[in-house]
Amino acid sequence: MPASRLPLVVTADPRLLDDLLRLAAAGGTEVEVATDPVAARPRYSAASIVMIGADQLQPCLRAHLPRRRRVVVVGPHGMPPETWTHAQLLGAEHGAALPAAEPWVVDRFAAPRSDEPPGARVLAVIGGCGGAGASILATALAVTGVRCGRRALLVDADPLGGGLDLALGWEHEPGLRWSALAGADGPVDPPALMRALPSQGDLVLLSFTQDDALVQVPAEAMAAALDAARRGRDLVVVDLPRHLDDAAALALDAADQTLLVVPAEVRAAAAARRVRSMVGHHCDDQAAVVRGPAPGGLRPEDVAQAVGLPLAGALDPEPAMCAALERGEPPALNGKGRLAALCRDLIGAA
Template sequence: MATAQPLVVSGEGTVFEEIRRVAAVVGCEFDHAPDLAAARGRWTRAPLVVLDEDIAVDSPPMPARDSVVLVCKGAPDLDTWRRAAALGARRVFSLPDDEAGLTGAFADVTDAPAESPGPVIAFVGGRGGSGASVLAAAVAVEAARTGSALLVDCDPLGGGLDLPLGLEHTKGLRWPEVRVSGRVSVPSLIASLPSRGNLPVLSCGRSGDGPTPRALSAVVAAGSRAGRTVVCDLPRHFSEGTLAVASAADLVVLVVPVEFRACMAAKQVLNHLRPHTERFAVVASGHRADGISASQTAGMLGPPLIADVSPERRVAITLESGEFDLPPKGALATAARAVLANLRPLPTAQAA
């Protein structure tokens, strides 16, 4: 049986064109009735009813139902609210000022939230070259093997996460081509992105600006709302967007090479992020240096150590060729699974 569509009750005027444009933004198809008499047979079946105020003038009684909204041009007056109340509309949207509200109403139908939101994991390097981007990609690949995920590149100066995944020649949108804010339709977004198997990747391009803070927040929120595991690769420069993602993340993973200087650099990163979240964990990376261990690395920083990634020659070779081979029993895949397993409340990071 086909899923019922929203019902728009409106004449062929300016308001109808505005409603149609807003619905198109989130990829929402709808049924159209020119007046309430024509709408009566579909009134109770539609998941959402959108009324043009002009249609609501001298309206006949309609069956009581939820999810009715009324759309008007200009600021609603007392008569507008009376018409809304008579037809059971609990929300009134004035276009174009309340476009975001109407967009959200359509998106609630086309993009119904999952039973539970998906986790958001953010990765940031303790210093440059720590392997945070590679680990973020590995975690997204692992998450997509057993569920649904979304990999989001938040670093406009990182060269693009599509490169290590071999997607640089795959058609699809990148930042800054994705320009969204407010409510985002996940099916429409996913369909527009390049994918590695069933893993959609929103990468930064090789030119132009990166994501705006509003666009970044909207995409991350949409992916989580749809129940996907959202994996974000953060830059080490702390823009408004970076801090917003860190604040929203269920876990911020600090990837730190096992060396003293890297620990000192990672402390600075941690200090910048700590006012925005306390949900941290450490992954140690690289060869041992300076006579310190992975556990000592985490001990100098405070957050718990959840994985230790040793270099893998096979992975390094495939990264250069854009194949990103992830052996299931390798150190990188093992660390990725450890990160996913730790998506539960972690001990609060202590200042170190």
């Protein structure tokens, strides 16, 4: 079920919590409450506004919560000066010292939740086992999104994968890669980042160089990329590794839906069930895409049921697409075939 759009209060300070509940009531709204970033994470991205108590500022920084708009750090009068410095590192837009800021906080709680423009739709794609075809689906989703009028960002978050630049045929396309973003010093300007990445038309790619020494994406770099994408894209597709690092967990926390790609095989379904459990700690909305057919006659519905997920769709082998990939032609480029049709369904395009 979709995450709550209610305001989220993150604090373990009982006095501060009482104050914020009182101010929320004065603003005419109920709130969700989390005592720490672990409890906050599932509701963090969807909340209409997030009020973080000064007592939880450092824990939230250490937890690498995804950057988002409408975050306020709230604390008592006389907070130390470094509090605001840390709040900016978290991406907070405002700091509020009580009781002086009480009227302002009430106004923030009372603001209509529709005043925030919708951000980009984020789809995470992960293989239920090795060689499942997750990278092909992720690339096809981004390509199809652009064909359907979306401004898309394709994020390669698997440092040990073959590289989505190869799947697109963009290995020689100029622009920044993960290594440059990981080495950035200071805050990243979202529009500037989108302009600096490899792109063709409305499709932008964030990937690795073919000789990249990175063994994992820094969580701060992923947070900056997701923040930029929310502000400047309509669709974000993230190709994830099966062994989750902090950056992959951040992407899952931000995802509207995770698509688990599973070959129609008994052992693949067993492996995918374990991946599904791991992903479930970060993203509630999961669905299976089954790749077949299976020699033993397993139906896509059987595989999805074995994994414990609803079936989002099924894919048959497309020999012509495999040959095109070897020539550096992206999957679903011409908008024809079952893969392209499935991608249109998954991104909600007619």
